Amino acid sequence: MPPTPGDSRAAANAATVLRTVLAHGPVARSGISALSGLSQAAVSRQTTGLLRSGLLRELPHPIGTGGTGGTGEAAGTAGPGTAGRPRIPLDLHTGAVGGPLAAGLHIGVPASNFSLVDLRGQVVARRTLPHTDGPPTSARLATELGRFLHEHGHTGTTTEPAAKPAHRPLLGIGAALGGWIRPAEGIVVRHEALGWHDKPLAAELSAALGLPVHLDNHARAVARAEMLFGHPSARRSLAHLFIGNVVDAAFGIEGTVHQGPGSAAGDVAHLPVPGSTVRCACGRTGCLQATASDTALGAEAVRLGIVPEPAIGLIVDAAATGDPRADRLLRGRARAVGRAAALLLDVFNPAVLLVSELSSILHEGYLDEIREAATAQSHVCDDPARIIGPYAGPAVLTQASATVLLGPLFQDPAAAPALAAAAPTGLPDIAPHTPTRG
Numbered sequence: 001m002p003p004t005p006g007d008s009r010a011a012a013n014a015a016t017v018l019r020t021v022l023a024h025g026p027v028a029r030s031g032i033s034a035l036s037g038l039s040q041a042a043v044s045r046q047t048t049g050l051l052r053s054g055l056l057r058e059l060p061h062p063i064g065t066g067g068t069g070g071t072g073e074a075a076g077t078a079g080p081g082t083a084g085r086p087r088i089p090l091d092l093h094t095g096a097v098g099g100p101l102a103a104g105l106h107i108g109v110p111a112s113n114f115s116l117v118d119l120r121g122q123v124v125a126r127r128t129l130p131h132t133d134g135p136p137t138s139a140r141l142a143t144e145l146g147r148f149l150h151e152h153g154h155t156g157t158t159t160e161p162a163a164k165p166a167h168r169p170l171l172g173i174g175a176a177l178g179g180w181i182r183p184a185e186g187i188v189v190r191h192e193a194l195g196w197h198d199k200p201l202a203a204e205l206s207a208a209l210g211l212p213v214h215l216d217n218h219a220r221a222v223a224r225a226e227m228l229f230g231h232p233s234a235r236r237s238l239a240h241l242f243i244g245n246v247v248d249a250a251f252g253i254e255g256t257v258h259q260g261p262g263s264a265a266g267d268v269a270h271l272p273v274p275g276s277t278v279r280c281a282c283g284r285t286g287c288l289q290a291t292a293s294d295t296a297l298g299a300e301a302v303r304l305g306i307v308p309e310p311a312i313g314l315i316v317d318a319a320a321t322g323d324p325r326a327d328r329l330l331r332g333r334a335r336a337v338g339r340a341a342a343l344l345l346d347v348f349n350p351a352v353l354l355v356s357e358l359s360s361i362l363h364e365g366y367l368d369e370i371r372e373a374a375t376a377q378s379h380v381c382d383d384p385a386r387i388i389g390p391y392a393g394p395a396v397l398t399q400a401s402a403t404v405l406l407g408p409l410f411q412d413p414a415a416a417p418a419l420a421a422a423a424p425t426g427l428p429d430i431a432p433h434t435p436t437r438g
């Protein structure tokens with residue numbers, strides 16, 4: 001059975017098993033034992049519970065008889081007592097029938113994104129909601145997210161039948177946005193661009209949708225997603241710099257993202273950018289938010305006549321179609337971001353520094369500008385390969401928002417509802433989605 005609350009050793013073992021399968025699956029029980037250091041008895045107990053909960057599944061082909069082994073020799077090695085059943089490979093349950101999904105909600109300034117994401121962080125469906133009438137309300141977000149879920153077979157609190165049958169259980173909703181967020185209380189403490197202060201957003205969404213809602217800052221969400229699903233070195237230590245309309249940062253070590261007292265860690269809006277003379281609203285010059293945010297870049301692009309409205313996507317498109325002014329503007333921002341990134345490298349010296357910034361996600365040349373400026377400025381890092389973009393590419397925020405829910409699941413699988421009884425049967429419902437920019 002899944003570990004009960006308070007059974008810390010069993011919960012830790014279950015989490016170890018689940019993360020081992022995430023990193024190495026498909027893998028046999030004997031391989032999980034060898035890779036994780038847990039006894040075969042402990043692995044057997046935990047895999048039984050994880051199979052019952054619907055988080056793991058057995059694959060149809062035993063290792064060595066035409067199936068895939070994931071970790072190769074380690075997965076298929078048979079030791080004493082490992083004949084038969086232990087050689088059946090296990091994997092996370094990502095099947096189109098019965099594989100659980102997490103809903104994601106990323107709330108940005110110009111738009112929000114809805115998504116459905118599987119246990120390996122793959123986006124299987126998504127939609128964008130432009131904020132054409134100004135900042136959204138909780139009621140509007142809940143209504144539109146509810147419609148999105150309804151179209152994919154999940155009804156929440158509504159009494160109306162879903163638009164089509166759901167073949168995949170829904171774990172709940174992960175929501176992410178910029179600003180100061182307290183995850184434990186589900187409260188947006190401060191988001192100046194949206195005009196939200198001390199807003200109980202998680203409770204409001206949960207009440208409207210009838211689903212559990214986990215809330216966090218988007219920089220921490222992206223950091224957690226990278227540590228779970230992305231660059232292997234990120235699991236050791238990672239610093240993340242997020243550049244959008246809101247500028248944020250996050251730091252994680254050994255799979256845990258630091259929050260600090262009051263969950264206020266990561267506010268780098270007023271981090272000084274070496275060489276910048278841009279005036280900030282705070283009265284100082286050279287602050288990162290005023291120098292490099294999408295808002296600042298958009299305003300400058302409009303002033304220069306590059307784009308008709310201050311949208312970062314339009315600036316990137318203009319550069320891609322050969323406008324040298326747009327390219328210079330983006331390269332100048334990349335260098336400013338690189339100089340700010342050097343400060344984070346020197347303070348934290350992480351295994352990898354992750355930078356989420358649209359132009360460098362879409363075009364490697366701008367990431368190279370960030371790398372060059374960062375390594376030239378840093379006193380501890382001369383290896384540009386340590387500076388990376390998000391593995392999820394343009395879908396990073398769409399995927400990371402759902403990881404706000406999935407991250408705690410991989411830390412404590414007992415927190416997931418029992419899915420086996422709820423897992424329906426039938427034909428596949430949702431096909432994997434190919435991410436596009438938006």
